[in-house]
Amino acid sequence: MPTFKLDDREITFNPGETIIAAARTAGQEIPHYCWHPGLSVAANCRMCLVEIEPAPGQRAMMLDVLDWDATLGDYVPRRKPKLQPSCQIVVTEGMVVRSNSSPHVTEARKSVQEFLLLNHPVDCPICDQAGECKLQDYWMEHGQFGKRMHDEPVHKPKAVEFGPTIVYDAERCVMCTRCIRFMDEVAKDPVLEMRERGNLNEIMVAPGRELTGHYTFMVDHVCPVGALTTKDFRFKSRVWFLKTHDSICQGCATGCNTHLDVDPRENSAYRLRPRENMAVNKFWMCDEGMMTYRATSEGRTVDHLVSGQVVTSDTALKEVQARFGGTPPNEIGILLSSQASLEDNWALLELARTHIGTKHVFFTGAANGYADDILIHADKNSNRNGVKLLAPHAKDLHELIQSVAGGVVTRLIVLANDADDAAVAAKLAGRLDTTIYLSSASNPFVSEGRGIVFPICGWAEASGTYINQHGTAQVAKKALEPRGSARPGWEVISKIAAALGFTTGWTKLKEVRGKLPVTMSTTVAE
């Protein structure tokens, strides 16, 4: 591979790559505001300026500037090389680039930082971006100066509602145009633009429009400063109280990689953000997906229920014995969930096949919904491919209802997390003598109060594997402690098995995961 030199490092690059991109791949960040690896190049912040040594035989372009020499009492002319934006310049073989090692670059970065803060309100104490703000980070790295401009800063509109989800503060804005470019290039809805000129510039929504659609939250996440904030997260928490965990979005079959930000002090989630994965979601996520963090606390099932009464775990398990004991194995059916993790589904399937010895395996999931050609998949299940992989011949809901109606299946163990699953199960509930229901979410079945309910961990409370639309197995890590009496599904299934007189042999996640028919590098054909 061809190489170029960045400061004292020899760095390989792919032909056609820009300096900043090649440096990023090599793990060296060149400071920047406007550049984003997933957006077009704007080169307007001028923070990423670097010094490029002229090619052999060529002279550097020099610029004449003046320095005031107080001891001489006169100006001293100085020549400085013309710096180049590293986000715009394409690397060539043998190029010599000075970033941190050039005094001219250091000077330029400091001055850009000073220019950007000139009219900035510096309202960090009340700004949601504080703690993850590029202006703060770079000021620590390249600034640490006092303010030289003593005039009143320019005042611009604040708390402008761009739409139902986003609020804009023009005074904090550094005019990097990332939000404009995101809406134009990724969301394919060029609804944002810039108005006015000079330092009166501000971002605006197209007249007659609001910032709406399925990708509005992203403008907050591409914003390097606190100019764009989501109404959802605004004033809710300081980011330094939050702990970030890697997770997988449960909104649809795309399986966007996410960061789940939780406050460990109160064991609750505050925000779901996209995590870079070029093979799945690149840098992006949809609004609906980002809002799924709420399901970690809202509408949960956290108690064991028997016939609608809250009971202890032991009571519930005794009830399992009482209601299931002596049932011919072939009358017991299981319902797998396209929304539950591979671990939970595997455990239930293992119980049915190896221990109980029934062949009545059914599966269900949420109905199809809105789709686009950006990220959102019509299949609203995070793990349909996982269920397909485990039980390719599992029968669908229609056959389950027939089996129940025909009296073939009299007992059912249901794994479900979603309200759609629950609605189905609710239909069945009236017809079944006995159902064991494992769920993290509250739903009509639970409120119907006919079966035995075991609360299990949602996707944020237990590490789980999910196989997305392209057959990629991905892990959502544990981010929160289980709520109420909830335990991981596979653990609960092991206890139910014990209540039915079987020994499953798994007590730890590692043991379950070791038996899964996939590894994290596995890609399963659809």
Add this chain to the structure above:
Amino acid sequence: MLQRTSYLTTNYDKPECWALSLYESTGGYTQAKRVLTSMTKEQVIDEAKKANVRGRGGAGFPMGLKWSFMRPHATKPSYLVLNADEGEPGTHKDRTIMELNPHSVVEGCIIACFAIGAHVAYIYVRDELHLSKARLWGAIEEAKKKGYIGLAPFGVDYEVQVHVHTGAGAYICGEETALLNSLEGKRGEPRLKPPFPAQVGAFGCPTTVNNLETIAIVPTVMALGGEAFSKLSGLHAFNDGGVRLYGVNGHVKTPGVIELACGPTLNELIFDVGGGVLGDRKILCAIPGGSSTPILLPSETINAPDPAHPMHAFHGKSVFDVPLGVDTARHMGTMLGTCCVTVLAEGTCPVLAMHNLMQFYRHESCGQCTPCREGGSWLLRTVDRILDGHGTMEDVNNLSDIASNMMGNTICAFGEGTAMPALGFIGKFREHFEAYVRGERRRADARLTVA
């Protein structure tokens, strides 16, 4: 010695000089016809190169060379775009051509289109120049009727269409790529380069952007022949050929625009053309070619003791006595720009002059990139404070720092266009700034006019 010429300006003082009949009576459209009927585009570009026409818009890029960058695209058309967004303070030459000799522009368009392989020329005219637009529209209409432009100019199967496009009054749209954005109906912001307009220009097609005067002189170039045209210039040896319009304004007795062979000195322009300084005062300084060019003081001299130095012939001379050309101006530490000289008389205030310019640049910055957006405004506010008597020595020191940090760090040349005059004023007139800080002068007494 001033060498007056009258190629572009020959009809300037005649009644209805913009009419086609008058233009044709002095040989108008014969060159376009000759080029289209008897020459190849290579021959035209060759003549243009020999003519050493340096771009008249301010940067002084050789016109013939620029034309030669144009390569036909497999699927896309090529365009010629004329920059007539003349809006720089102190510049007022293109306007006279549009108003008084619009047919030279149209004829130039025909020849240039042919040379670069374009069939459409857009003339981007500054919004405020209403008479200019009316005269151009009139000229295009007349030329169309005669069949000089259209599907087959002069019966030759080479379509040429000329359109006038009205700007919206933004100085930044004089920057060629901002102009192209504006032409396309987009926000007038400079584009990143490369790609240059010759590869990706108007509507994504290969485009040549020339200043209006550059194109207007083309018929003269073809009439005289490239080499003969170049030799009219006193700076032929500097590859700065032919004749061009010079302007004089500011504190002179007879401001105006005049056509001269390239290479008059500042003193000649100020005294022979401008009739001397108002009130017969001394010269404080001169801005050689539009507000973006650094100021020159009469006390400045050329320092080129090395006989091999191109400026050695002028060693020791005042910069006001050196022929003014693209390259000679560069050696004086300034730029020729549009060679419309603005003169400031002694007794007027350079701090107020800088304040005036900074107001302009702050107002006109598009705000796309950080140093220009924030720096221009900071410069203005600092000078404003100094003028108001609230400034400190730190403020004075900041001025050169701010301007130095804008220099070269911006997307387009607007940043330098702001920083260079700022550095010029603060570097050459620091004691005036300090006088305000020390309270020796007051804003109320500052003057930019000669009573």
